[in-house]
Amino acid sequence: MRVASRTVFDFVRPNGTTAPVETELLYQSEDPYAVTMRFHAGGAVATWIMGRDLLIEGMTKPAGLGDVRLRPHASRTLVLELISDRHVTVFRLPTGTLRKFLDASYRLVPPGAENFDADAFLDTVLR
Secondary structure, three states: OEEEEEEEEEEEOOOOOEEEEEEEEEEEOOOOOEEEEEEEEOOEEEEEEEEHHHHHHHOOOOEOOOOEEEEEEEOOEEEEEEEOOOOEEEEEEEHHHHHHHHHHHHHHOOOOOOOOOHHHHHHHHOO
């Protein structure tokens, strides 16, 4: 079972201007700790996988120490930073959009009810 949503995040350019980027959010009960985000821009798709707990924490305080960071920016806006070897990509997104998506994921798999079958996952990946 899964929760999926399409939305638009604002890509923040280095000069501070923004551009809309179509974004897909995906949560699957088979991988209950992860959220996948797919960013569509210029005919390309960039996929990032991040922890659901990091996203919920980042809605109220800065979260993430590695390549994914999320923090509140204003009362209704969050800042998402995706850090690779060559770039730091920054997005602004509405808090309510992420809240609605995460609420739906928690209805599917409540906090504390996550169950991850590592053997089944490895069987799928290693085929």
